[in-house]
Amino acid sequence: MDKSEIGQGLTGSAGETKTMKKQWHGYAFISPWLIGFLIFTAYPFLSSVYLSFTRYNIVQAPVWVGLANYHALLTQDPLFWKSLGVTLRFAGLSVPLGIVAGVALALLLNLNIRGIGVYRTIFFLPSIVPTVASSVVFLWLLNPDIGLINRILGAFGVTGPEWLESPQWALWSLVGLSLWGIGGSMVIYLAGLKDIPAYLYEAAVIDGASPLQRMVHITLPMLSPVIFFNLVMGLIGVFQYFTQAYIMTQGGPEDSTHFYALYMFEQAWRYLNMGYASAMGWLLFMVIMGITAVLFWTQKRWVHYGS
Numbered sequence: 001m002d003k004s005e006i007g008q009g010l011t012g013s014a015g016e017t018k019t020m021k022k023q024w025h026g027y028a029f030i031s032p033w034l035i036g037f038l039i040f041t042a043y044p045f046l047s048s049v050y051l052s053f054t055r056y057n058i059v060q061a062p063v064w065v066g067l068a069n070y071h072a073l074l075t076q077d078p079l080f081w082k083s084l085g086v087t088l089r090f091a092g093l094s095v096p097l098g099i100v101a102g103v104a105l106a107l108l109l110n111l112n113i114r115g116i117g118v119y120r121t122i123f124f125l126p127s128i129v130p131t132v133a134s135s136v137v138f139l140w141l142l143n144p145d146i147g148l149i150n151r152i153l154g155a156f157g158v159t160g161p162e163w164l165e166s167p168q169w170a171l172w173s174l175v176g177l178s179l180w181g182i183g184g185s186m187v188i189y190l191a192g193l194k195d196i197p198a199y200l201y202e203a204a205v206i207d208g209a210s211p212l213q214r215m216v217h218i219t220l221p222m223l224s225p226v227i228f229f230n231l232v233m234g235l236i237g238v239f240q241y242f243t244q245a246y247i248m249t250q251g252g253p254e255d256s257t258h259f260y261a262l263y264m265f266e267q268a269w270r271y272l273n274m275g276y277a278s279a280m281g282w283l284l285f286m287v288i289m290g291i292t293a294v295l296f297w298t299q300k301r302w303v304h305y306g307s
Contacts, residue, residue: 054277062275069279080280082255083263084287090171090259091238094178098234099227102182106189106302107219120190127183135247139164140179142248164249167256174244174257185230193219221304228303232295239288243303 026035052069054062073080110118119256126134141148142163150160163173167257204214220227242261249267251258264284268277 004144048278048281051275052282054275055273056275056278057272059272060272065275069276070283072276073279073283079255079258079263083258083260086171086256086258087239087241087260090175090241091235093171093175095231095234095238097175098178098182098185099230101179102185102189102230103223103227105182105186106193107215108192109186112195120187124183124187127181129181131243132247133179135244138180139248141174165253167254169251170249170256174248175246182273188226188230189223192223196222224303225305228295228299232292235291235295236288239284 051062053064053066055065055068056062105123109116109123140146142150144150144160144162144165147160147163149163153160159167163169200218200222201214205219209217240261241259242265244264245257246265247261249257251262260280261284264277264280267273267280
């Protein structure tokens with residue numbers, strides 16, 4: 001081996017050492033996040049798999065019971081099925097309504113009129129209001145005796161219902177309340193509308209297409225990837241619906257708003273059935289994964305990724 005080969009070998013080793021040092025520097029910078037992820041996400045996630053097969057109340061050590069928790073949930077717990085049904089009904093109402101309202105609002109706020117930035121800000125602000133604060137405000141607004149909404153209806157001679165105290169109206173009240181925060185999805189729809197090429201509308205106008213035809217054949221197909229994204233995220237979020245129901249109804253009246261996440265919370269922290277709640281969590285995970293898989297299977301038929 002001559003001197004040039006020796007020099008190249010030393011240079012290569014030095015380069016590899018320098019690259020490895022840079023990599024370790026990168027790992028050192030992200031180590032706080034990695035440690036936090038392992039401790040607060042990965043470990044609880046994996047622990048819940050084991051706990052779902054145990055009887056565990058935090059105070060005593062977990063006792064292995066096999067599939068007993070899952071068997072009790074599916075065959076011996078009517079409230080499990082009722083809470084799942086309430087959640088599915090809420091998802092079937094609030095998610096499509098939120099998509100329609102979000103797209104409609106984005107179309108209105110996409111108009112080129114004076115002061116449009118102010119209007120966009122006004123409609124976006126409710127989405128950044130803390131959920132607890134907005135829930136407390138609406139708890140007062142929907143009060144059947146002193147609430148502002150029933151007072152306004154009374155001024156027109158209409159007797160307002162017991163919004164949150166009636167089994168017939170409680171779920172519908174929460175569905176209406178879900179529209180309060182559509183400003184976040186509205187911004188995403190606006191971004192999608194801005195990404196639609198203008199030449200498509202220009203060609204459609206030249207061909208004599210009406211505004212309705214342009215919306216049906218250009219706007220909605222080009223916006224379908226954004227709609228699909230909000231649909232998936234909305235369904236995942238609605239199956240975790242908890243805060244509003246916990247603050248405003250506590251699952252009542254007559255379990256009409258006893259959502260799945262609320263029932264899981266009660267099993268875990270009110271009754272300390274951590275193993276049972278872990279089994280509920282994994283069943284919820286499987287339900288969400290199943291519905292998401294169905295959505296991804298159907299998206300080939302209605303989502304258009306055109307250029």
